[in-house]
Amino acid sequence: MIDDKDRLNLLNALKNCICGTKVTDNLDINLTLSGRCSVTSLLYPIADYVDTESARAIASSAELSVNRFYKLSYVARYLIDLLKQNGIKVVLLKGPSTCSYYPIPEYRAFGDVDLLLCDEGDYERADKLLAEHGIVRTVNQDSHHHTSYLYDGVCIELHRKVVRAFARQAVNKRIDALFKLDDGKISYKTIIGCEYPVLTADLELLYMILHMIEHLCNSGFGI
Numbered sequence: 317m318i319d320d321k322d323r324l325n326l327l328n329a330l331k332n333c334i335c336g337t338k339v340t341d342n343l344d345i346n347l348t349l350s351g352r353c354s355v356t357s358l359l360y361p362i363a364d365y366v367d368t369e370s371a372r373a374i375a376s377s378a379e380l381s382v383n384r385f386y387k388l389s390y391v392a393r394y395l396i397d398l399l400k401q402n403g404i405k406v407v408l409l410k411g412p413s414t415c416s417y418y419p420i421p422e423y424r425a426f427g428d429v430d431l432l433l434c435d436e437g438d439y440e441r442a443d444k445l446l447a448e449h450g451i452v453r454t455v456n457q458d459s460h461h462h463t464s465y466l467y468d469g470v471c472i473e474l475h476r477k478v479v480r481a482f483a484r485q486a487v488n489k490r491i492d493a494l495f496k497l498d499d500g501k502i503s504y505k506t507i508i509g510c511e512y513p514v515l516t517a518d519l520e521l522l523y524m525i526l527h528m529i530e531h532l533c534n535s536g537f538g539i
Contacts, residue, residue: 322346333361334419347373357381357423382422391470392429393510404442405434407502413514416507428471434497436476478523479530
């Protein structure tokens, strides 16, 4: 049973980890809740202040998160370079892009690699290029704005648009106009020694808000 006290304890623990505030007492953290919110790895800095069983679970989650981070970062870098070498520009959405805002980037949990085509007209060439390099489409495609692929156990989403279409066409046209990417809307982040093309900070924030709204309207919404 998860109650308000569990949520408050978790938020206080995350505040200690993210803001670097000093922990003075032992912490009571509901790891079922932290797991549901995909933030268990972030608790590693305060693992000494929880019981032994919880500390082991947090350490295990952090180790898995770090290993997955490096694997997905490598796949992202490989795909970006592959597409670039063939004249196709993309930017990286979420994942390694937003991990730069975390105290320890490797603890940012993410499950796939999202790439947005700078020119939607490059989609057919990009799709063919990925197939030629053994990056195969997944059997089920549940979206019209991106195509899903699988490579070495990693899910990849190649986006033609940043989010799926909303009900109001005026909104969709405005979003398309804002995310019509040119060099002025692309920046570069160096994360753990690798440089990634990403959206500028204002567009990145807008994209994350739209992505949350998309989840809220269509596919469920977590923390």
